[in-house]
Amino acid sequence: MNRTGRTQKLIVLGIDGMDPVTTKRLVDEGKLPNIKKYLELGSARGGLDMLGAHPTITPPCWTTLATGAYPGTHGITCYWRQSPDSLDAVVYNMDSRNCKAEQIWNATTEAGLKTLVWHWPGSSWPPTSKSPLLHVVDGTQPGSVNMGVSQMDWEKILYASADTESLSFIPHTQKAAGVGCNITDMNEVFSPDDDENDEMMELWWGDEARKGGEIRTYVKTLDDTEMMIGAKVAYDMIFSPLQPAADWSSAPEDALEFTLLISGGKETRYGLITRNKEGVYDTVSLYRLKTDKEPFVVIEKDKMVTGIIDTATKKGVTKQCCRSYKILELSPDGTNLRLWISNALDVTNDMLWHPAALHDQIVEQVGHIPPVSLIGGEDSELVEQIFEPSWDIYSQWQADCLVHLLDNENYDAIFSHLHNIDCAGHQIWHLGKTLEPWSHIDETVYQELIERFYVQTDRYLGRFLHFVDKGYTIFIVSDHGLLVGENVPPILGEYAGLNTQVMEELGYTVLKKDADGNALDEIDWEKTRAVQIRSNYIYINLKNRDPHGIVDPKDKYDLEEQIISDLYNYRDDRTGKRVVGIALRNKDAVLLGTNGPECGDIFFTIEEGFNRLHGDGLTTAEGYFNTSVSPIFIAAGSGIKSNFITDRVIRQVDVTPTIAVLLGTRMPAQCEGAPIYQILSDEL
Incomplete structure (x- = not known):
């Protein structure tokens, strides 16, 4: 050559x-x-x-x-x-x-x-x-x-108001009504003894996942899917009183003060809101201590400030970190402030x-x-x-x-x-x-x-x-x-874990039930013949191969044929249309390059029109807009x-x-x- x-x-x-x-x-x-x-x-x-x-x-x-x-x-x-x-x-x-x-x-x-x-x-x-x-x-x-190894603190939004009576912190793992507007008088105070739960961050960005342990996620309903979970707003919220500055070494006249909690609510920063020449409150400055002569960041309205170095603490370890900041809302009279604070990345x-x-x-x-x-x-x-x-x-x-x-x-x-x-x-x-x-x-x-x-x-x-x-x-x-x-996708083909709904309906996957008959996140392996996990794979629960196998190897081919037939016959309740595009045994999936020991016993795709963003259908799939x-x-x-x-x-x-x-x-x-x-x- x-x-x-x-x-x-x-x-x-x-x-x-x-x-x-x-x-x-x-x-x-x-x-x-x-x-x-x-x-x-x-x-x-x-x-x-x-x-x-x-x-x-x-x-x-x-x-x-x-x-x-x-x-x-x-x-x-x-x-x-x-x-x-x-x-x-x-x-x-x-x-x-x-x-x-x-x-x-x-x-x-x-x-x-x-x-x-x-x-x-x-x-x-x-x-x-x-x-x-x-x-x-x-x-x-x-x-x-x-992002997977340097994350030290979560994103947060501070709500400071003249109407807020006490300082409080709500971690991103809790929900509060009215997120996105200015809320006052929140009484849920985060305990400094609690551990911050960064499960979503670790799952998506890799630090804990890289340690090699199993990740077990059951996708049973639409609420369990990535498009529902991943698009939800998840940030820490701090609610702070906004009042005239007091006990500062050098606060400008008419400055207003608030308090910011970082590092899972365990550390404190102090903020001042100041006026411009026209008497309008338009600038936020953050300090580590009220006795500091200079702020570590000055934030003007309508500008995202980045590259700001401050410390953050996670699991008892303090690091120099990089953050960004932006004012989302600041009333001209200084009565209300919404301030975004980015996650903190270890700069070392x-x-x-x-x-x-x-x-x-x-x-x-x-x-x-x-x-x-x-x-x-x-x-x-x-x-x-x-x-x-x-x-x-x-x-x-x-x-x-x-x-x-x-x-x-x-x-x-x-x-x-x-x-x-x-x-x-x-x-x-x-x-x-x-x-x-x-x-x-x-x-x-x-x-x-x-x-x-x-x-x-x-x-x-x-x-x-x-x-x-x-x-x-x-x-x-x-x-x-x-x-x-084009449509809300069925619970099939979600890449983040085990998809149960369709496989339950078809009779191949059986979940254990609690005393009230509610499905648990646990497979009944004695009754489960096959599972659908990761984007496009179905695995037969095979004897002598899988830990809880019940399907005799001599029956594997016929069971695969039955599953493929049932997949093609499966219809969406709302539209009556076929949900599965193609389904192939592992040996036949060589046509798409999805065969071999790292692939499932069956490879399938979701039919065009029922696809998620990507990952579950053919590379030629098209969508709305x-x-x-x-x-x-x-x-x-x-x-x-x-x-x-x-x-x-x-x-x-x-x-x-x-x-x-x-x-x-x-x-x-x-x-x-x-x-x-x-x-x-x-x-x-």
């Missing part, structure tokens, strides 16, 4: 959840000028799409992009890994040691190319090569760099940076990792005022990091990942159509918010356009798209035809071999794709 490279420098700009259908529409509407420029300079399909791997979910798809192998080959077969000991439990999956296929960056470093892998989820950490040319940053969770944590000196370099030359917000969901004000701006700050920080490293560290290849669109999707995409559970939602508000994250991404991608002029090749890719659902699950592919720069549209079907497995051809390296060992030779400027 001719291994002469067609480029000397290559950048992969990965955008998690970026949908080609939405992208093309917005390009055509003139809203994404930078992506339009990439298309003029490069090549793509007419729809900007490629065929993704299955399941259409983050870790397997990014691993396919990195290896050129299908999930059944590389072994990262869903967001979670099936527990080897339990059919109803999952374990942590985003560990490169679980990947059975070689990554492209092993080949680039072997060829002498200095390579950076930046927050590539699923198969990048720990580093997969001992080569000093391979540098890796995080990749243990999909959200933002260091370099455990997921290889080499560790890279962390110090970024902090010194670019700045501390800015926290991203995880709240918003059904509260569109929080999405607009907090969630989106925090991701805008983060995405530009990441662009600053990558540009700095390209300019100063002479990387030959960069493989990068940004999670803004996908994180927003899990918060708000399901609200892009007004459906019964969210009948109070105006879908047009959320449709506009969806577009804003694409505009944000276009700004990010625009930061790298000038590298095309410098001779770089740039790929823009995603793992999957995100669709707005011109959305789709397909991933995006655009290539531009050295070695790529300009302003070219190809009719060829591009698959995710084709990305790695195309990179290998462009850089002149060998193919990774288990690569199953083929170079996209039609877009190359020179014949292969």
Whole structure:
């Protein structure tokens, strides 16, 4: 094979959840000028799409992009890994040691190319090569760099009012009526002896999950699904009296004071609200002590302040942390204040940076990792005022990091990942159509918010356009798209755990009951013949294989046939339509690359029209508001035809071999794709 490279420098700009259908529409509407420029300079399909791997979910798809192998080959077969000991439990999956296929960056470093892998989820950490040319940053969770290991304190909103009589703290694990408006006189005081429960944070972002224990989640009703739980507003609330400043070393005349509780309510900060020259209260300043001469942060209205260093304490350990702040509401007369305080990220944590000196370099030359917000969901004000701006700050920080490293560290290849669109999707995409559970939602508000994250991404991608002029090749890719659902999905295909409702209705899964006949989160294994867990997998409860197996191996084939038939016959109560798209035995699922020991006995997909955001259907699934699950592919720069549209079907497995051809390296060992030779400027 001719291994002469067609480029000397290559950048992969990965955008998690970026949908080609939405992208093309917005390009055509003139809203994404930078992506339009990439298309003029490069090549793509007419729809900007490629065929993704299955399941259409983050870790397997990014691993396919990195290896050129299908999930059944590389072994990262869903967001979670099936527990080897339990059919109803999952374990942590985003560990490169679980990947059975070689990554492209092993080949680039072997060829002498200095390579950076930046927050590539699923198969990048720990580093997969001992080569000093391979540098890796995080990749243990999909959200933002260091989020899984540096979280020291939760997000919070302070409500300060002249009508509030006493200081109180409500943790994010409790609910309070009227969240989102100014509430006064809350009497639920958080006990300093209680442990803060960060279960949701640990589950989603990885710190506890990475320790390897089983995670057992039963999805029985719509309320148990990720779209209901993940989009709920979850933040600490502090209610503070707002009164004239007293006992301060240096408080301006007419300043008003309030008290802020952090670190699970166990530490105190003090705040002042001050007037401008016109006599309007418009500025908040925070102090560690009332005797401090200067505040550690000054917050003006309508501006998100980031990069602020303060301490936070978790489990008895105090660290220097980075936070962001924003005033949500401040009445001109100073009678009411709502203040957002971000989560706190430990600024000293370099455990997921290889080499560790890279962390110090970024902090010194670019700045501390800015926290991203995880709240918003059904509260569109929080999405607009907090969630989106925090991701805008983060995405530009990441662009600053990558540009700095390209300019100063002479990387030959960069493989990068940004999670803004996908994180927003899990918060708000399901609200892009007004459906019964969210009948109070105006879908047009959320449709506009969806577009804003694409505009944000276009700004990010625009930061790298000038590298095309410098001779770089740039790929823009995603793992999957995100669709707005047409209907409320059935309890089948939820990736976070065991789905019980449909399997109970079909008679294959049986839950134990309490004395009142209510279903427990416990399988009755003596009566359960099969379970559905993770996105697309059904496991037979098989004798001599599974701990509680009851199905004789000689009956397995017939039972699989019965389950597949029942899945095809299953109808949605509300519409009468078929719910399951395709269902295949493990051996037949090789057609989709979802066969082998890390996959279930049956692989199935949800029929188009009943899909969640992604993960449960085919890569070709489309949804409401011109959305789709397909991933995006655009290539531009050295070695790529300009302003070219190809009719060829591009698959995710084709990305790695195309990179290998462009850089002149060998193919990774288990690569199953083929170079996209039609877009190359020179014949292969």
